[in-house]
Amino acid sequence: MSDLINLSLDQAFRLSNDVLANNGFCAAHAQAIARTITRGQADECHSHGLYRLLVCVKSMREGQVDPQALPTVTERSAAIVAADAHRAYSLLAFQTALPLLVQKARQVGVAAMVINNCFHFSALWPEIEAVTEHGLAALALTPSHSWVAPAGGSKPVFGTNPIAFGWPRVGHNPFVFDFATSAIARGDIELHRRANRPLPEHCAVDDQGQPTTDALAAMSGAMLTFGGHKGSALAAMVELLAGALINDMTSMESMAFDNGVGATPLHGELILAFDPQLFANGNAEEGARRAEEMFAAIVDQGARLPSQRRYDARRRSEEQGVFIPRALYEDILKLLDK
Amino acid sequence: MSDLINLSLDQAFRLSNDVLANNGFCAAHAQAIARTITRGQADECHSHGLYRLLVCVKSMREGQVDPQALPTVTERSAAIVAADAHRAYSLLAFQTALPLLVQKARQVGVAAMVINNCFHFSALWPEIEAVTEHGLAALALTPSHSWVAPAGGSKPVFGTNPIAFGWPRVGHNPFVFDFATSAIARGDIELHRRANRPLPEHCAVDDQGQPTTDALAAMSGAMLTFGGHKGSALAAMVELLAGALINDMTSMESMAFDNGVGATPLHGELILAFDPQLFANGNAEEGARRAEEMFAAIVDQGARLPSQRRYDARRRSEEQGVFIPRALYEDILKLLDK
Numbered sequence: 001m002s003d004l005i006n007l008s009l010d011q012a013f014r015l016s017n018d019v020l021a022n023n024g025f026c027a028a029h030a031q032a033i034a035r036t037i038t039r040g041q042a043d044e045c046h047s048h049g050l051y052r053l054l055v056c057v058k059s060m061r062e063g064q065v066d067p068q069a070l071p072t073v074t075e076r077s078a079a080i081v082a083a084d085a086h087r088a089y090s091l092l093a094f095q096t097a098l099p100l101l102v103q104k105a106r107q108v109g110v111a112a113m114v115i116n117n118c119f120h121f122s123a124l125w126p127e128i129e130a131v132t133e134h135g136l137a138a139l140a141l142t143p144s145h146s147w148v149a150p151a152g153g154s155k156p157v158f159g160t161n162p163i164a165f166g167w168p169r170v171g172h173n174p175f176v177f178d179f180a181t182s183a184i185a186r187g188d189i190e191l192h193r194r195a196n197r198p199l200p201e202h203c204a205v206d207d208q209g210q211p212t213t214d215a216l217a218a219m220s221g222a223m224l225t226f227g228g229h230k231g232s233a234l235a236a237m238v239e240l241l242a243g244a245l246i247n248d249m250t251s252m253e254s255m256a257f258d259n260g261v262g263a264t265p266l267h268g269e270l271i272l273a274f275d276p277q278l279f280a281n282g283n284a285e286e287g288a289r290r291a292e293e294m295f296a297a298i299v300d301q302g303a304r305l306p307s308q309r310r311y312d313a314r315r316r317s318e319e320q321g322v323f324i325p326r327a328l329y330e331d332i333l334k335l336l337d338k
Numbered sequence: 339m340s341d342l343i344n345l346s347l348d349q350a351f352r353l354s355n356d357v358l359a360n361n362g363f364c365a366a367h368a369q370a371i372a373r374t375i376t377r378g379q380a381d382e383c384h385s386h387g388l389y390r391l392l393v394c395v396k397s398m399r400e401g402q403v404d405p406q407a408l409p410t411v412t413e414r415s416a417a418i419v420a421a422d423a424h425r426a427y428s429l430l431a432f433q434t435a436l437p438l439l440v441q442k443a444r445q446v447g448v449a450a451m452v453i454n455n456c457f458h459f460s461a462l463w464p465e466i467e468a469v470t471e472h473g474l475a476a477l478a479l480t481p482s483h484s485w486v487a488p489a490g491g492s493k494p495v496f497g498t499n500p501i502a503f504g505w506p507r508v509g510h511n512p513f514v515f516d517f518a519t520s521a522i523a524r525g526d527i528e529l530h531r532r533a534n535r536p537l538p539e540h541c542a543v544d545d546q547g548q549p550t551t552d553a554l555a556a557m558s559g560a561m562l563t564f565g566g567h568k569g570s571a572l573a574a575m576v577e578l579l580a581g582a583l584i585n586d587m588t589s590m591e592s593m594a595f596d597n598g599v600g601a602t603p604l605h606g607e608l609i610l611a612f613d614p615q616l617f618a619n620g621n622a623e624e625g626a627r628r629a630e631e632m633f634a635a636i637v638d639q640g641a642r643l644p645s646q647r648r649y650d651a652r653r654r655s656e657e658q659g660v661f662i663p664r665a666l667y668e669d670i671l672k673l674l675d676k
Contacts (some may be wrong), residue, residue, distance in 0.1 A: 076616060076619065077447045078417070078446045079447050079448050080446070080447040080616060107415070107416075108416045108417035109414065110417050110418065110448055110449070110610070111448070112447065139575075139579075149639075151641065153636065153639040153640060153641030154639070155639045157632060157636055163572075167578045167582070175578070177571035177574075179571065226566075228564075230517045230564050231568070233503070233515035233517065233644045236513070236515075236636075237515070239629075240475065240503075240513070240629055240632075241612070243625075243628055243629075244625040244626065244629035245612055245625060246617050247619065247622075247624050247625040249628070250628050250629075250631070250632050252631065252632060274583055276583055278415055279414075279418065279584050280583065280584060280585035281414065281585065283585045284585070286585050287583060290582045290585070290587070291581075291582035291588075293591075294578075297493070297495045297590060298488045298574075301487075301488075301491040301492070301493045303488045303489065303490035306574070
C-alpha cells in the first residue's frame with residue numbers, strides 16, 4: 001500500500017471545498033480558500049497545500065475566525081482601497097478588492113490594498129500572481145504571530161513576515177518570489193515536527209536562547225530571521241508597513257490576541273500594485289525588454305528564477321494530479337465528520 | 339604624528355564643497371553633495387563619507403557626469419512625481435522633487451518619486467530621513483553596476499542594489515535601515531583593498547567562480563548577495579522596480595554604459611512615501627503606539643534598532659567632529675589642485 005495518495009486537481013479542490021463547507025464556511029469563503037489551497041498543493045508548496053485545511057479548520061473551530069462574514073470594501077483615496085475582512089479569512093477580502101486595486105494602479109500608477117481584521121494562513125504568491133495577470137507589478141507584506149527574535153536578541157518579536165513580489169511577463173509565467181523573513185517558514189517547522197526530522201542549523205533558539213535543531217524546542221523558543229541583521233530589518237519593515245501603518249495588529253499583538261489557542265494569526269495585509277505604463281511614461285515595452293535581458297542573464301548562466309520550481313511542479317500537477325501523505329489525507333477526511 | 343585628521347562638521351562640509359566647486363560643480367550640486375557626504379562621515383559610514391569625494395570627482399572627470407545640469411521635475415500622475423537628472427548626480431534631483439512627493443503622499447496616501455538619468459554614488463538613508471521628517475514612511479531602491487551574481491550563478495547580473503526604509507517616530511530618531519542586497523557593500527570592498535585586508539567569507543567569487551576573500555580578485559569576479567536565494571530575489575526586485583519599471587538602466591546596462599571607466603553608475607531610483615494618517619484611516623497615533631511597542635520589545639531585550647550605531651556616531655561627531663585617515667585627507671586635498 002502506497003504511503004502517498006494521488007488526487008487530481010479537481011479532486012483536491014472538491015475535497016477542500018467539502019471540508020470547508022462541512023465546517024461552516026459559506027460558499028464564497030469555501031471556494032476562495034479551496035482554490036488557494038489547491039494551488040498551493042499543485043505547486044508543491046506542501047506547507048501551504050492541503051495540510052493547511054487542518055490549520056484552517058482548527059483555527060475556525062477553536063479560535064475566533066468568522067466563516068461567514070463578507071468583506072466590506074471602501075475607497076480610502078485615489079490610491080488606496082481598503083477591505084475590512086470582519087475577522088474572516090483574508091482571501092475573499094483580497095478577491096473582492098482586487099478590481100479596485102487594479103483600476104487605481106492604472107489611474108495613478110501606484111496603488112495600495114489594505115486588508116484589515118483578517119485571519120491569515122495563506123501564501124502570498126497566489127495574490128501576487130493575480131495582480132500580475134493584469135500587467136501590474138506587485139509587492140505584498142503581512143505579519144504573523146511573534147515567533148521570531150530580532151537580530152541580537154533571543155525573544156520573539158516578529159512574525160515569519162513574508163515578503164512577496166511579482167513582475168508581469170508576456171509569454172512567460174510572471175517573475176514571482178514569496179519568502180518568509182524568518183530563516184525557515186513556520187509551516188515547515190510544523191512539517192519537521194510531524195516528520196520527526198531535525199531543523200537546519202541557524203534557524204532557531206530554544207527557550208533559553210540557545211541554538212537548537214529540535215522543532216518542538218524551536219516552537220517554544222524563538223525562530224531566527226534569514227540573513228542576520230538585514231533579514232531582521234526587513235521583518236521589522238513588514239510589521240511597520242503591514243501592521244503599524246495600516247493600524248492593524250503587529251505579530252506580538254496577534255499572538256497576545258490568540259491567547260494560546262494556536263489559531264491562525266489575526267492582523268492585516270498590505271499589497272502594492274505598480275503600473276509599468278505610467279511609471280515608464282508610456283514606454284513599458286522598453287522597460288519589459290530591460291527586465292527580459294536581466295532574466296536571460298540569470299538563466300543563461302544556469303541559475304534559476306525564484307518560482308521556477310513551483311512552475312515546474314504546477315505543470316506536473318496539471319498532468320498527474322497531486323500526491324499527499326496517506327496520514328495527512330486521513331487527517332483531512334476526519335474533518336468531514338463534524 | 340597622528341594617522342587621523344580631525345575635522346569639525348563645518349570644516350568637513352566646507353572641504354567637500356570647495357573640492358566640488360573647484361572641480362566644476364555648480365553651487366546647487368556642490369552643496370547638495372557636500373551636505374550628504376558630510377552626513378555620511380558624521381554617521382561614520384566611512385564608505386559614504388569624505389572618501390566618496392574621490393569617487394565623485396573621478397566619475398565627473400573621467401566619466402560623463404554633468405556637474406551643472408539642473409533637474410527637471412514633472413507630475414506624472416496624482417501619485418507619481420518624476421525627476422530627470424539629465425546625467426547629473428542624483429541628490430539635487432531628489433531634493434528638488436521632495437516637496438511634491440510629500441504633498442502627493444499626503445493627498446493620496448502612497449506616492450512615488452521616480453528619478454531618471456542620474457549618476458548615483460550616495461547612501462539612501464539621508465533621503466529616507468528627509469522623507470520621515472515629514473511624518474511619512476519611506477522605501478527607496480536603486481540599482482548600481484552589475485557586480486553581483488544571482489543565487490546559483492557566478493557571473494555578475496545585479497548591482498549592490500540597496501534597499502532603504504524609514505518609519506517616523508515622535509521624539510526619537512526615525513527607525514531607518516539601508517543595506518546593500520550584496521553580502522558586502524562595494525565601497526567596503528574598495529576600503530578593504532586600500533587597507534589590504536581580506537574580505538569576510540561568503541562575500542565573493544573570483545573570475546573562475548571560486549570563493550575568494552581577496553578584494554582585487556572579488557572585483558574582477560563577482561560579489562554574492564546576502565541571505566542566499568532570498569537576497570538574490572530582493573536584488574532582482576530592485577532591478578525591476580528601480581530599473582525596468584521606471585524604464586531606466588539595469589545594473590548590467592549601467593555597467594555597459596560605463597565601458598570600463600570605473601565611474602559611478604548611471605541609472606534611476608525609486609522612492610515610495612506612505613502617509614500613516616491616510617493608511618490608518620485617521621488613527622496614525624494608534625499605529626504609532628503599535629510601532630513603539632515593537633521597538634520597545636526589541637531594545638528591552640538588549641537588541642539594537644538598525645541605525646543605532648549611526649545615531650550614536652552622529653551625536654559623537656556633533657560634539658567632537660569627524661576623524662579621517664591622513665592618507666585619505668591628503669588624497670582629498672590633491673583634488674583642490676585641478
